[in-house]
Structures are given as structure tokens and as C-alpha cells.
Amino acid sequence: MRKTLIPWATLLVAVAVVSVAATSYYLGSTTKGRLIVSTTTSLYDTGLLDTIEIDFETRYPIDLNFISVGTGIAIQHAQRGDADVILVHSPTDELKFLTDGTGVNRKIIAYNFFTLVGPETDPAQIRNTPTLEALARIVEAGRNGTVKWVSRGDNSGTHSKEKSLWTAAGFDPKNLTKESWYINVGSGMAETLKKADYFSAYTLADTGTYLKYSKEGAITLRSLIEQEMDLLNVYSAIAVNQTLHPSVNFQGAMTFVKYLTSDEGQQVIEQFGKEEFGQTLFYSAVRLLKGNTNPTIAQWIREYAYFDDTECPTQYRKGYAELYG
Amino acid sequence: MAAEIVEGLLKALQLIFSGDPTVVEVTARSVLISGSATTLSVLWGLPIAAAISLRKFPGRFVVKGIFNSLLGVPTVALGLLLYLVFSKSGALGFMRLLYTPSVMIIGQAALITPIVVSFIANAIESVDPEIKDLAKTLGASEIEASVAVMKESLNGIALAIAASFNRAIAELGVALMIGGNIAGVTSVLTTVIALETNREPTPELPIAWTIILLIIVFAVNITINFIRRRKT
Amino acid sequence: MKPLVILQSVSKTYRDITALDKVNLEILEGEVLSLLGPNGSGKTTLLKIMAGIEKPTSGEMRFKDASVNEINTAQLRLKTTMVFQKTTLFSANVYQNIAYGLKIRGLSKMETRGKVKEVLTKVRLEGYEKRQAKKLSGGEQQRVALARALVLEPELLLLDEPTANIDPKNVSIIEDALAWVNKQERTTLVIATHNMFQAETLANRAALLLEGRIAKVGTPQDILSLPPKLLANYARLENIFSGISRVNEGGTSTIDVGQGQRIEAAFQKDGNISVHIRPEDIILSIQPIVSSARNTFVGRITEIFDLGSSVKLKINAGKDFTAQITKRSFNEMGLNLNSKVFIAFKASAIQTI
DSSP: OOOHHHHHHHHHHHHHHHHHHHEEEEHHHHHHHTEEEOOHHHHHHHTTTHHHHHHHHSSSSSSEEEOOOOOOHHHHHHHOOOOOOOEEHHHHHHHHHHHHSSEEEEEEEEEEEEEEEEEEOTTOOOOTHHHHHHHHHHHHHHHHHOOOEEEOOOOOOHHHHHHHHHTTTTHHHHHHSSTTTTEOOOOOHHHHHHHHHHHHHHEEEEEHHHHHHHHOOOOOOEEEEOOGGGGEEEEEEEOOOOOOOTTTTHHHHHHHHHHHHHHHHHHHHHTHHHHEEEEHHHHHHOHHHHHHHHHHHHHHHHHOOTTBBBBSSSGGOOOOGGGOO | OHHHHHHHHHHHHHHHTOHHHHHHHHHHHHHHHHHHHHHHHHHHHHHHHHHHHHSOOHHHHHHEEEHHTTTTTTTTHHHHHHHHSSSSSSTTGGGOTTTSSSHHHHHHHHHHHHHHHHHHHHHTTTSTTHHHHHHHHTTOOOOOOOHHHHHTTHHHHHHHHHHHHHHHHOOOIIIIIIIIIITTOOOOHHHHEEEEEEEOTTHHHHEEEEEEEEEEEEEHHHHHHHHHHHOO | OOOEEEEEEEEEEEETTTEOOOEEEETTTTTTEEEEOOOTTSSSHHHHHHHHHHHOSSEEEEEEEEETTTTTTTHHHHHHEEEEEEEESSSBBHHHHHHHHHHHOOOOHHOOOOHHHHHHHHHTTTTOTTGGGGGSOOOHHHHHHHHHHHOOOOOHHHHETTTTTOHHHHHHHHHHHHHHHHHHHHOOOEEOOOOOHHHHOOOOOEEEEEETTEEEEOOHHHHHHHHHHHHHHHOOOOSEEEEEEEEEESOOEEEEEEEEEEESSSSOEEEEEEEEEGGGGGEEEOOOOOSSEEEEEEEEEEEEEEESSSSEEEEEEEEEEEEEEEEEHHHHHHHTTTTEEEEEEEEGGGOOO
């Protein structure tokens, strides 16, 4: 017994250790050639990123890994060095990201519009009203008990937009949260739409996610206000500063950013959803800004999403001058 | 609701029998990751459990108490803690393990170790105390006698393995926070269910995935029960 | 006979309980020693110390004239084996249970198989190898436990109440096996028992343990001659009567045992007395007995106990008497419950306790 016990035990342990190691290796624990992109749920949930991933990976030997978390958390990840590049849509947060020194080489890659959605019956009567006035009506109706509002409440780009709109309309979003008609769901876009649908409430949504869900008949909310300057939604890509986090895949990040702003990349973005939803979900921004092809919108973008008259002030650029020609 | 579940069931069957590559890939990854995590936990948990149950030492009850309380740690809390540790700015960031299957194995192993230790320690302690003396009077050394005791608790050890594998494969918090649900790399059944529920307008796909997860869990448990039955 | 084990001033304390208090005892090679004593007197502890699975708190134990210490305890355990009071079996089949000790000692599979087969015949469990040990009946389980110890051919075999709570048929199988291993294999036996009959028939010596101390060592009969209060606690004696004795002319005494019944004993004693008669000393007849026996009574059989080759009978003949006869006689006489029988026993069969 003594003789056979120890060899058996060692064999068992060895087999266990080897199998775990082999499994790890087989599943792929290497991080070479991978690019971690932290992004917003609105980009992820629409399926745009899947399309981009397929196209990008045929052209470049880089393994794209998207992590969908929402703008606020994406930025946090990047600040800890856990992402190589972020795709977000909140200019105020993006500016801080640059001034913090965490981000470099910001490029605006696409835009679309948020939309105010609500029940078909529209009790607050906001259909086709200017955004800020509509919001005021919603507050009044809410206080009267006739309508509800659902907020994402998750520090996402959409949530930031919502807060800035409330402020522009003369309300303090922090106080509004306490009122009974204001429902804070702390969820991603899709989840928020489902909940708004459930409560027959009004909410702010990005067009992409909204279209996807209303097309599938999952929600009965209607898009009541569209395409106003106040509802402009601008998507940017920012690389993480290698000086601050030496281990990030800066080269890969820049390859990706260059791809997104290239003709091919912009084409992919613009084409997405045309077939399925009959309209573009994400408008390409690069040529618009460069060549001023739609002066009104280009101007809106510059007012809303530029810092010091540029996408990326020079002190936050690192090489790749060709991007900002 | 019943209609949606039935549709989900049909969808699940369709996915399974069509050999849908994503389903195969995600399922295989879930089983491999949780299986490895269980193997690791038993590897270091069994000696710990044996140590705290076979010998009396001062502070024994405190140690046991700690493991028992860790049984109920919320997975998101552990996931967050591990994220902070393995994040590039964290203590183990230099290992570059974040968002890899390997770190998920480690994370799940950490999660289920208290289960393994508590269950096995319990099983060993439920063994007739006279067995050790019996082995000794039949000529066994201290170690051989301890082995005899542990052999008597094999039933309980099998239960520990089943319980910990279940917890590992069915948990979400750790897998999501340190795995990231990256398609093709770290997506497992639970993370897919969670995020697909957010993405998909209708619930039939998430329900299908859930049914697949349940099938795996049932299959593993029935197998282990079968083995346990034969052992007694 | 040389001493196999010498216990010198052995004491054992647990926390504040003294289980053994300066025990001095010798176990002689080849003997069968009965360890008698009430529950809690320390019998089990004493056996465990001799088995090497408990250490004395103080005192010395010598095995074959070598002092037992930390280092050679492991070797001691290979030469002595104990069978516990509560049948303890491994969760395995009969073969695996019995083979355990042989495996520890590194015996080959072939040798083991042979030895297991052989020992199973000694306990009359031939062919039981594959059966699940824990699923056997109580008596069969204890026989497996015994076989497991016997197969190791120990020099010293310690048994803690080996036949307590076992049905009579299994008891006789076990006792036969013990008798065999002592006579044929010259194994030294120490048996802790409550059963005086067993102590008498199996053992040639007995030691009485009371509250952790050796009260007396001697032959079983020596122990029986101790004051009745002591014996009543642990000795399951049958046919115990108390009464007032009066000396007769002719050297005998008549004892009034109550309810108008008198028995004549072959000793001379006056006053209060307790006596006992061995069941085998009572003669049974279906016809009135005319013999030299001084004590004859008539009664009816109230209980029958089948002990395999012998039968124990409880007879109400005024007082209750317990008699033991062979199975053959029982069958030949055609006895049954409520049968009318005549009993007789000699005056010399009455023993004082």
C-alpha cells in the first residue's frame, strides 16, 4: 500500500495539472496580435461592430476583441490600460479623456441622431416639436401624472446626452431623478427601450438600436422627433496613450483608427443597415468634415464635438499627422 | 410566455442538431473552462480539506468558518475584485491575463474553492470516527489510515465536484467581468445568455442558450450521480 | 508460559477523566484472558492500549520484553489486532474488507486471494467475497470483522465484546473460530466480555476491571466468588437465588429462596445468602426423576432459546429456572412451549456468589 500510494497520487496530480495547462493553451491565452476595443452598447447592440470586425480582419492580421460596456466604463477601462482603443460618443467625457493624458489621436468616424421616442398616443404632445420644448412638456405632463420618462442612468454616451439636454432645457437632471415619473433603469440601450415600452414611457434612444427593435416588432414606441441639432450623436475613436500605458497595442490601435477613417471603413459604416432597415444607421463623418459636403450638419458637428476648432488638438496627437491633414 | 419558451426549446433543438458552430464553440469553451476550474480547485482544495478535517489544530474552527462564509460570495463582487487585480494597473496586470480564458479558469477556481473545501471537509468528518482506529489496528500507518478515511468519503467528494462544477459553469459575474464575453475568445454560455438577452429583440435565442446550458448541467450531474451510486 | 505483554502501572486520562489507574497486568503467551467489568470500567481503553492505537498517559507497556514507544508502535500494530465492539466495516465488499490488512503488508494478489478464501471458511462465510459488507446481517458483519483480524495471523488478538447483541447462531460460530485460533494457531486472546458463560468456557484466566483498576486476576471461578453486588452489575448469570440458609445435619444447608421453595446445597452456611446454578447442571426429564439429586421440581417450559447445537430453556417450577440441554435431547424428548417437565440438580451444583 505504501509503495503504490505515492506514485498513484503523483500521477493523478500530474495528469490534472497537465490537462489544465493544455486546456488553457488550447483555448488561447496568448494576447499577441489582439486589439481590445472598449465600446458603447449602442454600437455593439446594433451589430455594426460584427460587420466591421469581419471586414477588418480580412485585411489585417489583427484579432479584434470588442468589449461592450458603455461609454463611462469604456473610458475607465482605458484609464486602467485594459483597452487599446475606445469607440464612444460623449464629447465632454472624450475631452476629459484627452486632457487627462490617457487618450491620443481622436478621430470622429460617424454620426447619427438621437431620437425622442414615446407611446403612439403621445400624451405629452411632443410630436415634431423642437427638442427642448418637448422636454419641458414631458416634465409638466410627468408632474401631472400623465406620462413617464425612462432614463438609461448608466453614464453612457446616451445618458450624458440626455443629461446635457435636460440642462439645456433649464432643468437639473439630478433633481429630476428624484421625481416619481422619472424612472432610472441603469441598463443598456436595448434594455432601456424594452423597459420604456413596458411602461409606455418616453425616452432618448439612438436611431440604430431603436430601428432594430421597432423593426422586429419588439416595441411599440414611435420616433417622435428626429434630426435636430440638439439630437446630434457623434461617434469617435480614441487610442490609448502608450506613454501612460506602455503595454497597450498602440500600433494596432492606430491601424484600426486609420481603417475606420479610410474609404473602405467609412463605406462599411455607411452601408450598414441600409438593406435591413431601408436607411443608414451610421452616417460616415470623415468626408463630410473634410469636404464640407453637407455644410449644415458639418457645422453642427463642429459646434458640438470639436475642441479648440479641431477633432484633436495638436497636443493630444502622437504621430500619424496624415490623419489630420 | 409559454409560447416563447416552446419557441426557445425548438430553437435550442434546431441549434444543437444543426451543429451550429457558434453553439458548439461556446458550449465547448464553457465546459472546458469550468471543467479546468473544477480540476484546479479539487487539486488544491482536497489537501486543504483533508488538513482541516483530519487533524485538530488551534484555530481550526476559524479556518472552517472562513471557508463556510466564502460559500456565499456574490460572483459580481469577486469578479470586480479579480478585475482590479488582473487589470493592467493591477497587481497581476503584468501577466496580461485579462480577457483571456485562462484568467476565467483562475477566477472560477477561486470562486468554487470554498465549495470544494467545505463539502469535502464535511464528507471526511461524516466518516465513522472508528475507521481511522480500525485501519491502524489492521496495520496502517498514520498516512495510510488517513487515506482509508478519505476513501470512505469518496461519495461526498463526488458530490463536491458536482456542486462546484455547477456553480462554475452557471455563474455570470466572474466570467463577464474578467472575461469580457469577447466573441470567439471568452464567450461562454452564461455571458452569451446575458448579453444576447440585451441584444436580441425577442427572447427565443436567449432561451435556447439557457436550455443548452441546462442540458449540460443535467448531463454532468446525472453522470456523477451514476458514479456515486456505483461506489456505494 | 511466558508473558507476551506486560503492563506496568499504566494509566490513561482524558481531560479530567481517568480511564485507567495504575494498571498492572500480564498477558501470557497462548492464553485466553477474559477482561471483565461493568460499562465504563476501562476495558475498551485497556484493549486499545494493548493494540497500540492509544498511548498510555503514564506507565510502561512491554511487548515480548521490548518497551513500546513512539517508534515501534507501528510494528506493534502489525502484530496485534483489535476487533471493536461496534462492527466497523469499510464501504466495500467482503473481500476488500478482509484483504485490507494484507494489502498494507504488501502481500501479492494471489496470496491474498488464497488467505481470504481460507479465513472465510473459518467463519462459515464461504463464497461471500463479492457481497457488499455493509449489507450483511449484524451477525455476518461481525464475522467479517473477525475474519479480517484473523487473516492477519496476529500474535495477540484483542476482542471488545465480540458477541454482544449477536444472535445465538452467530455467537457459536464466532466462539468456535476463537477457540480454533487459540488452539491451532496459538494466538493469544484477550476478550472483554459481559458474558460469564463465555468467560468460563473460552478463557482460562480472567481479570476484573473496576473503575480503571484491576480488582482481581485469577480463574473465572475466582472472579465468581466475589461479593454479589459486584457481579450483578456485569455478569449475566442465570439461576441466581437469594434467601436464608440453615445448616442441616449431614453437612448440607437448606436455603429458603422464597415462595415456599427450598433447595439443598452441599455447603454449610447460615444466614442471608445468594447462590447460582449453572444451566448445564440442571437435568431435564419428561418423566418424574428418581435419582441421587437432592433437588427435584416439576414445572412448565415458558421460553425456548435455540443456540444451534444446544437449547436453553426457561422453566417455571415455582421459581424460574434456566436449563441448557443438547438439541438432540430436545428433539428426542419432543419438548415444546408449555411442556410439562421435571427438573433435578445436585446439591453440589449450587454455588455461592
